[in-house]
Amino acid sequence: MREAAALLAQARRVVVFTGAGISAESGVPTFRDALTGLWRSFDARRLATPDAFRDDPALVWGWYEWRRATAGRARPNAGHVAVAAIEARVPHAVVVTQNVDDLHERAGSVAPIHLHGSLSAPRCSACARPAPLPAEPPLPDATSLSAEAPPLSGGATLRAEPPLPSGTPDEHGDGRRVAPPRCAHCAGPVRPGVVWFGEALPSAALEAAVEAASACDLLLTVGTSGLVYPAAEIPRVAARFGALVVQVNPEETPLDAVADVNLRGPAAQVLPALVRAAWGAADPA
Numbered sequence: 001m002r003e004a005a006a007l008l009a010q011a012r013r014v015v016v017f018t019g020a021g022i023s024a025e026s027g028v029p030t031f032r033d034a035l036t037g038l039w040r041s042f043d044a045r046r047l048a049t050p051d052a053f054r055d056d057p058a059l060v061w062g063w064y065e066w067r068r069a070t071a072g073r074a075r076p077n078a079g080h081v082a083v084a085a086i087e088a089r090v091p092h093a094v095v096v097t098q099n100v101d102d103l104h105e106r107a108g109s110v111a112p113i114h115l116h117g118s119l120s121a122p123r124c125s126a127c128a129r130p131a132p133l134p135a136e137p138p139l140p141d142a143t144s145l146s147a148e149a150p151p152l153s154g155g156a157t158l159r160a161e162p163p164l165p166s167g168t169p170d171e172h173g174d175g176r177r178v179a180p181p182r183c184a185h186c187a188g189p190v191r192p193g194v195v196w197f198g199e200a201l202p203s204a205a206l207e208a209a210v211e212a213a214s215a216c217d218l219l220l221t222v223g224t225s226g227l228v229y230p231a232a233e234i235p236r237v238a239a240r241f242g243a244l245v246v247q248v249n250p251e252e253t254p255l256d257a258v259a260d261v262n263l264r265g266p267a268a269q270v271l272p273a274l275v276r277a278a279w280g281a282a283d284p285a
């Protein structure tokens with residue numbers, strides 16, 4: 001911790017690169033964690049690909065509306081707040097995230113770069129024009145979704161997370177499948193504004209992330225398994241251009257080999273401690 005704090009205190013240009021793990025303590029499931037990861041319960045091929053949306057738009061839209069509602073009910077945690085504190089302290093700081101939630105923004109981060117899109121930016125799947133967000137995401141209960149979602153190999157289906165407490169707003173219409181809205185311009189089905197498997201990342205975001213990584217002197221990688229490319233290349237770009245890399249993750253990842261310092265622990269505990277160790281008790285938040 002002391003070594004990482006010294007690196008942070010003297011850094012002039014910092015990139016904070018985040019993944020699903022930074023939102024885990026806010027109640028937003030990660031993707032690959034053993035028990036709670038979404039891809040343990042849901043079949044990514046049938047929910048997070050262009051083909052899946054073409055084949056069953058209502059299932060896919062319903063699932064992303066459930067994720068949007070879950071993220072909407074979550075609150076930024078101390079990890080997100082510490083990231084905003086780092087931005088406020090370091091002369092040049094850029095947040096690059098793989099997350100599609102807006103918890104960084106809600107914690108005060110300024111214009112984080114979203115490499116995998118955002119749950120808050122739907123667009124027409126035909127003409128690509130931006131589409132308005134539906135008023136209130138319907139909140140199908142998770143059990144029905146996992147019961148609906150195609151069984152994982154071996155036939156076992158697991159629930160993503162426990163059903164929400166009673167009193168959750170009424171489910172929308174038939175609950176599981178939610179027909180996507182239609183584009184006001186071309187009547188095409190509106191799709192979530194996220195990057196699906198097999199799709200290219202938004203080029204402007206990727207370019208800005210590579211530029212920031214190649215110019216930084218310290219990159220903090222927080223809560224990512226470092227398995228999904230090209231995003232997982234960002235910490236390696238920083239290291240190749242001479243930056244030091246600090247990883248925050250309770251588990252080992254392939255980024256262990258890239259990192260100069262590995263801090264093992266949950267982001268909402270480790271990041272505030274790192275900010276305190278770097279700049280003393282009073283952080284600017």
Ligand code: APR
Pocket residue numbers: 018019020021022024025030031032033037098099116222223224225226227228248249250251253265266267268
């Ligand atoms: N604090 C820090 N890290 C955590 C925490 C926590 N509280 N809880 C879990 N982690 C770590 C896990 O150990 C794991 O290494 O977060 C990582 C989450 O990994 P993934 O679930 O693979 O998420 P991510 O790396 O963001 O996935 C990349 O894959 O499915 C696609 O598009 C999706 O953006 C996503 C991409």
